[in-house]
Amino acid sequence: MAESARQPQEPQNPEELYRYLLDRVTNMETRNLELREQLRQIESDKRYIETQKIRYEREVRKLKSEIEQLRSPPLVIGTITDVVEGNRVIVRSSAGPRFMVRSSMCIDPEKLKPGVRCTLNQQSLAVIDILPESYDAQVYGMEVVETPQESYGDIGGLDPQITEIREAVELPLKRPELFEKVGIEPPKGVLLFGPPGTGKTLLARAVAHETNAYFLRVVGSELVQKYIGEGARLVRELFDLAKKKSPTIIFIDEIDAVGASRTEATTSGDREVQRTLMQLLAGMDGFERRGDVKIIGATNRIDILDRALLRPGRFDRIIEIPLPDVEGRLAILNVHTRGMNLEGDIVLEEIAHLTEGKNGSDLKAICMEAGMFAIRAEHEKVTRKDFLCAIEKIGLDFDGHKYMSNYGAMFA
Ligand SMILES: Nc1ncnc2c1ncn2[C@@H]1O[C@H](COP(=O)(O)OP(=O)(O)OP(=O)(O)O)[C@@H](O)[C@H]1O
Ligand SMILES: [Mg+2]
Numbered sequence: 001m002a003e004s005a006r007q008p009q010e011p012q013n014p015e016e017l018y019r020y021l022l023d024r025v026t027n028m029e030t031r032n033l034e035l036r037e038q039l040r041q042i043e044s045d046k047r048y049i050e051t052q053k054i055r056y057e058r059e060v061r062k063l064k065s066e067i068e069q070l071r072s073p074p075l076v077i078g079t080i081t082d083v084v085e086g087n088r089v090i091v092r093s094s095a096g097p098r099f100m101v102r103s104s105m106c107i108d109p110e111k112l113k114p115g116v117r118c119t120l121n122q123q124s125l126a127v128i129d130i131l132p133e134s135y136d137a138q139v140y141g142m143e144v145v146e147t148p149q150e151s152y153g154d155i156g157g158l159d160p161q162i163t164e165i166r167e168a169v170e171l172p173l174k175r176p177e178l179f180e181k182v183g184i185e186p187p188k189g190v191l192l193f194g195p196p197g198t199g200k201t202l203l204a205r206a207v208a209h210e211t212n213a214y215f216l217r218v219v220g221s222e223l224v225q226k227y228i229g230e231g232a233r234l235v236r237e238l239f240d241l242a243k244k245k246s247p248t249i250i251f252i253d254e255i256d257a258v259g260a261s262r263t264e265a266t267t268s269g270d271r272e273v274q275r276t277l278m279q280l281l282a283g284m285d286g287f288e289r290r291g292d293v294k295i296i297g298a299t300n301r302i303d304i305l306d307r308a309l310l311r312p313g314r315f316d317r318i319i320e321i322p323l324p325d326v327e328g329r330l331a332i333l334n335v336h337t338r339g340m341n342l343e344g345d346i347v348l349e350e351i352a353h354l355t356e357g358k359n360g361s362d363l364k365a366i367c368m369e370a371g372m373f374a375i376r377a378e379h380e381k382v383t384r385k386d387f388l389c390a391i392e393k394i395g396l397d398f399d400g401h402k403y404m405s406n407y408g409a410m411f412a
Contacts, residue, residue, distance in 0.1 A: 075119035075128055083112050089127060093120060103127035133244075135237045138222070142238065144215040148205040155199055155206055156335040156360070157328025161319050165190055165203060168317045169294045173213055173247045176292075187316035189284065189295035191255070191309075193302040194321035197361030200298040203321070204251045207296065214245040220257030223276050228268075231258070231276030239283040239293070247292035255297040261306045277306060284314045323359055326352050332360050336367040343383040351387055358394075366390045 082090040087103045089112055101120065103112060107130060117131040152162050172179060172186030179186045192200040208215040216238065225231040242248040258276050284295060297315060299305060309315065324332055330352040337348065355363060369390035374382040 073122045076122055076125065077131070078118055078120045078125075078127075080112060080114055080116050080118055080127070082114055087112075091118065091120060091125065091127065093125065099125050101125045101127060104129070133240070135241050136234060138234060139237045139241055142216045142218045142222075144208050144217050148209050150202055150205045151209050152206050154335055155202055156331030156333070157324045158199055158203065158321065161192075161203065161321055162206075164317060164319050165192075165207060165296070169207060169249060169296060170211055173211070173249075173292055173294065187294075188313065189297065189315045190317040190319055191297040191299070191302070191315040192319050192321050193299050195323055195359060196300050197359035198321045198323060199360045200300075200321050201253055202360070204253070204296050204298060207249065208251070211249060213247040213249050213292075213294075214242070215249050215251065216242055217251045217253065220252055220254045220259065223258050223280075224273055225276075228272055229275065231272060232279035235276060235279040235283055242293045247294075249294045249296060251296045251298070253298050255309075256299045256301040256304055259297075259299070259305045259309045261304055277309075281308055281314065284309075323357065324363075326356075329355055329358065329363060332363045333367065336364050340367065340371060341381045343381040345384045346382070346387060347384075350384075351391070354388075354391055362394055366394050369393050 076093050078091040078093040080089050081092050089103055090100050092098045111130045118127045119129045121128055168187040168190045223231050223234055242250055262274050330348055333348045370382050370386040373386035373389050
């Protein structure tokens with residue numbers, strides 16, 4: 001009874017049979033379609049897995065070769081001292097003795113030159129590869145990576161000096177053809193000198209801001225090293241790097257630290273400074289053409305600089321950055337009060353007249369102090385009185401006499 005209930009009844013009359021068969025055929029066709037779809041799906045899965053497999057196999061191969069490389073013995077570092085013929089060279093390994101070895105076929109024979117660093121196989125000492133030149137990390141540290149914010153517009157009252165420095169430094173780098181046409185060699189370097197706080201470093205920072213050249217900045221005292229010959233080596237590497245990366249501008253701030261006049265030296269420290277200076281002179285001369293390397297020096301003691309440093313050919317242009325006059329002071333005040341909230345009663349000309357003998361950094365300090373007075377009095381705007389108080393605080397008496405003595409006392 002139960003069996004007959006589960007099995008559908010065989011249709012008896014032909015019409016029913018026909019419908020029954022049609023039904024089954026459509027059912028089977030849809031089933032067939034489903035199965036085909038499944039098959040397609042499975043095939044695409046298979047393809048995906050196969051590509052995955054190939055990828056993983058490649059990765060395994062890569063990792064295996066990396067493991068091989070990590071397991072391989074270290075290479076010895078050496079220096080090529082001579083090239084005998086073809087691929088036979090004489091090397092000096094870092095351990096000391098010299099060897100005659102063969103070099104790998106893969107190395108371009110052009111690159112096999114005396115003085116080049118290379119790697120050597122540990123057993124045969126064959127030259128495997130040529131290494132790039134290395135510079136002291138300190139030299140790399142001199143590179144100005146972040147461009148300074150100051151532009152020429154932030155310098156007040158030094159327009160002729162800006163023109164001179166642009167002519168001497170930027171023009172030869174940007175438009176060398178002008179110099180070729182006229183038939184002169186462009187200036188190699190400029191020296192900025194003047195009293196402290198007049199904007200020498202600021203000017204160099206503006207040059208770094210405005211130029212696209214590679215900019216190296218070094219303070220003279222950084223070139224003075226502890227061990228004999230180290231300072232000279234630093235200078236040599238500095239010039240090498242500058243030449244390689246040209247166009248380059250080297251800025252040597254406070255150059256008096258190494259450039260002081262050579263006398264009958266007494267201590268070994270003095271002699272070391274002098275050796276560094278001599279390397280600097282040789283570097284600036286550029287026994288070989290220096291390429292597009294310009295040098296800017298800055299000092300406030302030009303009187304003690306060695307005469308050899310000052311002669312044309314080294315620093316071709318010597319630019320004085322003097323204490324600002326009334327107009328200069330007004331221009332500097334304009335620069336530093338640009339962002340300040342000033343009361344209408346302030347006449348900057350008056351402040352410029354009252355600050356006779358002040359330098360740029362004093363004027364900046366006066367602006368800042370005036371702002372501080374305004375903050376103390378809880379004003380939002382800086383008034384004339386704030387400025388007068390600030391001038392007094394920075395050390396200027398209104399009749400102008402006491403100022404000099406204060407100045408001496410302040411910086412004694
Ligand atoms: N002409 C100027 N225009 C605008 N600001 C100036 C000017 N001169 C100096 N200053 C201000 O004074 C600060 C100090 O100047 P800077 O460092 O250039 O002095 P310097 O001439 O290099 O002095 P030093 O010889 O002592 O190194 C600058 O940061 C700047 O804010
Ligand atoms: Mg300076």
